[in-house]
Amino acid sequence: MRYGTKDVLTGVSFAARSGEVLVLLGPNGAGKTTIVEILEGFRMRSSGEVAVLGTDPAKADEAWRARVGVVLQSWRDHGKWRVRELLGHLGGYYRRYPSPGKQRPWPVDDLLEVVGLTAAADTRLTKLSGGQRRRLDVAIGIVGRPELLFLDEPTVGFDPEARREFHDLVHRLTDVDDTTILLTTHDLDEAEKLADRILILAGGRIIADGSADELSRRVAGASEIRWTLNGQRFVHSAENPTPYVRELLTQHGDAIADLEVRRNNLEDTYMRLVHDFEGGRQ
Ligand code: ADP
Numbered sequence: 001m002r003y004g005t006k007d008v009l010t011g012v013s014f015a016a017r018s019g020e021v022l023v024l025l026g027p028n029g030a031g032k033t034t035i036v037e038i039l040e041g042f043r044m045r046s047s048g049e050v051a052v053l054g055t056d057p058a059k060a061d062e063a064w065r066a067r068v069g070v071v072l073q074s075w076r077d078h079g080k081w082r083v084r085e086l087l088g089h090l091g092g093y094y095r096r097y098p099s100p101g102k103q104r105p106w107p108v109d110d111l112l113e114v115v116g117l118t119a120a121a122d123t124r125l126t127k128l129s130g131g132q133r134r135r136l137d138v139a140i141g142i143v144g145r146p147e148l149l150f151l152d153e154p155t156v157g158f159d160p161e162a163r164r165e166f167h168d169l170v171h172r173l174t175d176v177d178d179t180t181i182l183l184t185t186h187d188l189d190e191a192e193k194l195a196d197r198i199l200i201l202a203g204g205r206i207i208a209d210g211s212a213d214e215l216s217r218r219v220a221g222a223s224e225i226r227w228t229l230n231g232q233r234f235v236h237s238a239e240n241p242t243p244y245v246r247e248l249l250t251q252h253g254d255a256i257a258d259l260e261v262r263r264n265n266l267e268d269t270y271m272r273l274v275h276d277f278e279g280g281r282q
Pocket residue numbers: 003008026027028029030031032033034035
């Protein structure tokens with residue numbers, strides 16, 4: 001992807017597997033939104049090949065659009081609609097595009113159940129709480145029962161409880177409906193909880209691709225061992241902590257106290273990979 005003379009995506013190549021949650025991570029300006037919008041068919045790429053559900057999104061038609069879900073930021077209008085009414089109305093647009101094997105659109109009561117809005121079915125949109133509102137945004141994005149769902153920073157501004165509920169919802173969608181999900185986030189804890197696979201993007205390139213565990217193994221000193229000996233605290237980084245700990249205990253036995261082994265989490269891994277990439281460019 002190029003704007004004028006500036007390349008903002010270079011050699012980006014990946015494939016999503018059916019039914020997986022693929023998470024795109026990267027600093028601001030890395031190119032996440034550009035990728036997502038190209039895949040959604042909202043932005044034209046400058047060159048290269050793209051297939052989404054087997055079709056080039058730049059040439060896609062309504063029938064393709066019916067198979068893809070996009071969760072946008074909250075709808076501000078339509079305040080006088082009630083939840084069930086709006087979902088029934090929007091679902092109606094998908095009736096022309098029946099899906100083999102699944103009932104499309106979602107039957108409204110089932111959809112309300114999946115997103116946790118059964119009790120709010122007859123509530124006007126203006127009366128919904130922030131969390132309910134966001135669940136409605138998701139319901140709107142999936143009412144056509146998409147095979148592939150795009151979620152762009154879906155939990156920005158959520159409190160911890162709303163975030164947890166949203167994560168449960170994502171798991172339900174993949175479990176109940178086998179939906180493939182492409183999600184962007186800045187929340188590394190969220191990425192670690194949800195992702196089957198993570199792509200880290202920096203400067204318009206993919207710098208890492210794998211599960212959280214696979215990525216953590218790529219970073220040197222993947223685990224940190226801490227212990228106390230004779231009143232003094234020690235820290236040591238190791239690729240493989242088990243032999244180190246065994247040796248420590250063999251040598252010092254009962255004199256070792258407060259032993260901890262901590263595997264790098266995704267945040268440690270991410271910071272190292274992005275930092276190394278940026279260092280390498282200078
Ligand atoms: P991210 O979503 O990872 O923050 P973006 O995809 O929004 O990144 O942006 C990637 C790069 O493309 C940035 O350097 C941004 O300034 C540039 N960019 C995005 N949209 C345009 C545009 N319409 N014209 C020129 N440059 C753009």
